[in-house]
Amino acid sequence: MKQFISVDDVPGVPRMVDIALDYKKNPFKDKGLGAQKTLGMIFLNPSLRTRLSTQVAARNLGMEVIVFNIGKEGWALEMNDGVVMNGSTTEHVKEAAAVMGQYFDILSIRTFPGLVDKAEDYTEKYIQQFIKYAGKPVISLESATLHPLQSLTDALTIRETWQENRKPKVVMTWAPHVKALPQAVPNSFAEWMNNWDEVDFSITHPEGYELDPKFVGNAPVIYNQQEALKDADYIYVKNWSSYKDYGQIINSDSSWMLTNKHLEVTNNAKVMHCLPVRRNLVIADEVLDGPNSIVVQEAGNRTWAAQAVISEILRNQ
Amino acid sequence: MKQFISVDDVPGVPRMVDIALDYKKNPFKDKGLGAQKTLGMIFLNPSLRTRLSTQVAARNLGMEVIVFNIGKEGWALEMNDGVVMNGSTTEHVKEAAAVMGQYFDILSIRTFPGLVDKAEDYTEKYIQQFIKYAGKPVISLESATLHPLQSLTDALTIRETWQENRKPKVVMTWAPHVKALPQAVPNSFAEWMNNWDEVDFSITHPEGYELDPKFVGNAPVIYNQQEALKDADYIYVKNWSSYKDYGQIINSDSSWMLTNKHLEVTNNAKVMHCLPVRRNLVIADEVLDGPNSIVVQEAGNRTWAAQAVISEILRNQ
Amino acid sequence: MKQFISVDDVPGVPRMVDIALDYKKNPFKDKGLGAQKTLGMIFLNPSLRTRLSTQVAARNLGMEVIVFNIGKEGWALEMNDGVVMNGSTTEHVKEAAAVMGQYFDILSIRTFPGLVDKAEDYTEKYIQQFIKYAGKPVISLESATLHPLQSLTDALTIRETWQENRKPKVVMTWAPHVKALPQAVPNSFAEWMNNWDEVDFSITHPEGYELDPKFVGNAPVIYNQQEALKDADYIYVKNWSSYKDYGQIINSDSSWMLTNKHLEVTNNAKVMHCLPVRRNLVIADEVLDGPNSIVVQEAGNRTWAAQAVISEILRNQ
Known part of the structure; x- marks a missing residue:
């Protein structure tokens, strides 16, 4: 594996799930794989799970890890070419990425969309500039439009909790929020589920919340939440x-906030969320504190997803 | 030892002092004890000594350490139950603590009191919520009302500097300051001294500065500083x-600021302070720069206190 | 080597260049040298290259590294003696440096000049206070008036890229900028080039930009940029x-911004810059993106300069 930006980079979802679940059973089985190699983790945005689980994963593989909050410990980067840099940006990504590529064996980076210029966000300008200039494998710690470490985690969490001899019905549902959030997690989840024939996948959301068709693919979209959750x-x-x-x-x-009432029409559905989740706005307390929620187990699995990804990139170096 | 929140958690003050002083003599004697284990250090507030010495201590024991400035690198946590989270908090401690408990083998956390709501501070709501949901041993890096790593350090500093064949007279004195500071350090020091029969302990402060009787215990409280310091x-x-x-x-x-004049009535007393100390406001230059001050040695001992605490928790896992 | 603040601390520039280039060939040849020792990296100012490359260098030598953004993760330090600390500073450097000296085997620190009080900046008050009180070797990660890790890097970059059997002509040229920047990098570069007989060194800048004669030494200063670059x-x-x-x-x-036009009078000169560089303000895109620029290679060499410096200090302990 040469990089990890989307599902297109992996040797199959089932294979990645296998690797991750193996690490969950034996975290230190490849503790020499990353010896004398360093993972750089570059944060342009806040992070809890990704930040912590990826560090643990890299250390499990014997790698050194250096975390760099670039905006707070460094300075603002210029992403546009040909600019006279007499404003607020101090360094161009051409230099910054190329330089960091010399210090690190693998670069990982988190960057959020601006949510203003759709074209700019959906060309993934920021992470693509890093890929172009770093000269080393790049792992997405969530980019403008995708969050593949989360999606791999979600797949392995479904695999490890599913016991029956049929494909589970997996429904992604929109929920309310007070802030305008990126589409990265739902885009990515859709992309991964569509590339994974172990599930039956569908989507439900209010009209107007249609995701980019590129990621929705052939997944059924149902505007009636109750019907969708059946x-x-x-x-x-x-x-x-x-x-x-x-x-x-x-x-x-x-009414789109998930409550126990919503669960009644389901097959005693397990409830997932990437976290952080705002309680009683996105999901009700009664669900998160009840037996159907697997959000904490899901978050714990982030380590194994990251370890699978890093190990596959190390094996390719 | 299952956690380290107060003196009640330790197998005796003398025993902890012994363990710490042993590590001071031989820092690397247990360098395999923490192998393949990770200490998470969660900071909600600034820290110098605790931050640095605890990292050194954990590494001396072979542990991995991950530092997380949650408010700056992550986001604000909701501590109250049942809230509709449509305000400034992004994640509930129920999820955050439970998730971090899956990444770390030991969680340590620093959190300050609000100094507004006494009941809330004195129920130690914040650290108790972490203990409740983390599912892993929790070490206090200073909480709303106690700072036990400091107090253990203070005890071992007294032990190693005391040469005579009688109990030393240890007096804790209030001193002026321009900011309203927590009671955590004095509460904790009183609690530890009261639980340690190697010293005679008393307290002096102006009227109105009485500490919580729970921590003062039977220690004499004298309002006249000069009389107390005799x-x-x-x-x-x-x-x-x-x-x-x-x-x-x-x-x-x-007049409560400690000067050389105050030392005249003492038995050539050694002067301690947890640091940071504002010079010429809390303690005069002449004292801090003179032969009686042991504040730097005291701060250096933070490493051995932390190493004793972490090692005892590791041995219990 | 006891400390690394200026060229005066090193056993000759050629020797340091040799050591650094050896590490570039074999980064892990001394991986046990720093075992059970810890490098503290104290940042009062932002940093990218220094922050990352020095961490990599120390880890290559087997050291532990602890990074501390003192202003953001700690608090403001008082640098002046005798002050009543009832203002915005929380801790005096006397305590802070002495305490950190007990946690670390080597202290490194980055601090910028105020650019207001020349005498204060040029006495290097801040880093000198750390040296005075830390009680451990101090490495400059850039101080008010010097940046020796950068200068050593520059020397080794010249050595490794120079193939001819004569001394290269090295010209340092001023370039425009929108912000008032320190003189640390040019001071230090001049100091190192003047102490290195492998190059012919000269300086060009507009009138009024004369550097401290202490650092310029006998280097020719030419006010006509084109003439100087010949x-x-x-x-x-x-x-x-x-x-x-x-x-x-x-x-x-x-007109002082470096463009391809400026290169015409040179001997196909290689172009260096310490980075970060503001494109099309300091150096034109055409130069940075062209074959003459070696700025990224130069930045990559920071690791080997840092490794040489740390190793020499470790060998002396």
Whole structure:
């Protein structure tokens, strides 16, 4: 594996899930694999799970890890070419990425979308500039439009909790929020589920919240949440801002918040969320504190997803 | 040892002092004890000594350490149950603590009191929520009302500097300050000294600065500083804000600042302070730069206190 | 080597260049040298290259590294003696440095000049206070007036890229900028080149930008940039604010920005810069993106310079 930006980079979702679950059983089995190699973790945005689990994963493989909060410990980077840099940016990504590529064996980076310019966000300008200039493998710690470490985690969490001899019905549902959030997690979850034939995947959201068709693919989209959730085995809850009316909050209908009532029509569905989750806004306390929630187990699995990804890149070096 | 929140968690003060002083003689004698284990250090507030010495201590034991400035690198946590999270908090401690408990083998956390709501501070809501949900041993790096790593350090500093064949007289004195400070250090020092029969302990402060009786215990409280310091072998200097008139500065009498004059009535007392200390406000230059001050040695001992605590928790896992 | 503050601390520039280039060939040849020792990296100012490359270098030598952003993770330090600390500083450098000296085997620190009080900056008050009180070897990660890790890097970059059997002509040229920058990099580069007989060194800048004569030494200073650059083998580009009119921007003549046109009179000169560089303000895109620029290679060499410095200090302990 040469990089990890989207599902297109991996040797199959099932294979990645296998590798991750193996590490969960034996975290230190490859503790020499990353010896004398360093992972750089570059944060342009806040992070809890990704920041911590990826460090643990890299150390499990014997790598050194250096964390760099570039905006707070360094300075603002210029992403546009040909600019006279007499404003607020201090260094161009051409230099910054190329320099960091010399210090690190693998670069990982978190960057959020601006949610203003759809074209700019959806060309993944920022992470693509890093890939172009770093000269080393790049791992996405969440980019403007995708969060593949989360999606791999979600797949392995479904695999390890599913016991029956049929494909589970997995429904991703929009939920309300007070802030305009990126589409990265839902885009990525859709992309991974569509590339994984171990599940039956569908999506439900209010009209106007249609995601980029590139990621939705052939997944059924149902505007009636209750109808969509019928017989669901897994509910993947997530808010996102509008793709069409880009970056806008066009609906805050609190009836979309997941409650125990919603679970009644399901097949005793397990409830997932990438976290952080705002309680009683996105998901009700009664669900998060009840037996159907697997959000904490899901978050714990982030370590194994990251370890699978890093190990595959190390094996390719 | 299952956690380290107060003196109640340790197998005796003398035993902890022994362990710490052994590590001071031989820092690397247990360098395999923490192998393949990770200490998470969660900071909600600034820290110098605790931050640095605890990292050194954990590495001496072979542990991995991950530092996380949660407010700056992550986001604000919700501590209250049942809240509709449509405000400034992004994640509930229920999830955050439970998730971090899956990444770390030991969680340590620093959190300060608000100094507004006495009941909330004195129930140690914040650290108790972490203990409740983390599912892993928790070490206090200073909490709302206690700072046990400091107190253990203070005990071992007294032990290693005391040569005579009698109990030293240890006097904790209030000193002025321009900011309203927590009661955590004096509460904790009182608690530890009261639980340690190697010293004679007493307290002096202006009227109105009475500490929580729970921590003062049977220690004599003397309002006349000069009388209290008579024949002292150790003076433990510290400012705190009022417990009664909660969080208020009710006295800023500069005569309470420790000077060489104050030392005249003592038994050539050694002067201690947890640091940081504001010079010429809390303690005069002449004292800090003179032969009686042991504040730097005391701070250096933080490493061995932390190493004793971490090692005892590791041995219990 | 006891400390690393300026060229005066090293056993000769050629020797340091040799050591650094050896590490570039074999980064892990001394991986046990720093075992059970810890490097403290104290940042009062932002940093990218220094922060990352020095961490990599120390780890290559087997050291533990602890990074501390003192202003953001700790608090402001008082640098002046005798002050009543009732203002914004929380801890005196006397305590802070002495305490950190007990946790670390080597202390490294980055601090910038205020660019207001020339005498204060040029006495290097801040780093000298750390040296005075730390009680451990101190490495400059850039101080008020010097940046020796950068200069050593520059020397080894010249050595490794120079193939001819004569001394290269190295010209340091001032370039425009929108902010008032320190003189640390040009001071230090001049100091190192003047102490290295492998190069012919000269300086060019507009009138009024004369550097401290202590660092300029006998290097020719030519006010006509084109004349100065004639037959240059290396051009070292850097902005600095005025030393005479201290900390001021007295000229922003954009003709001093390095372009391909400037290269025409040179001996196909290689172009160097310490980075970060503001494109099309200090150096034109065409130069940075062209074959003459070695700025990224130069930045990559920071690791080997740092490793040489740390190793020499470790060997002396």
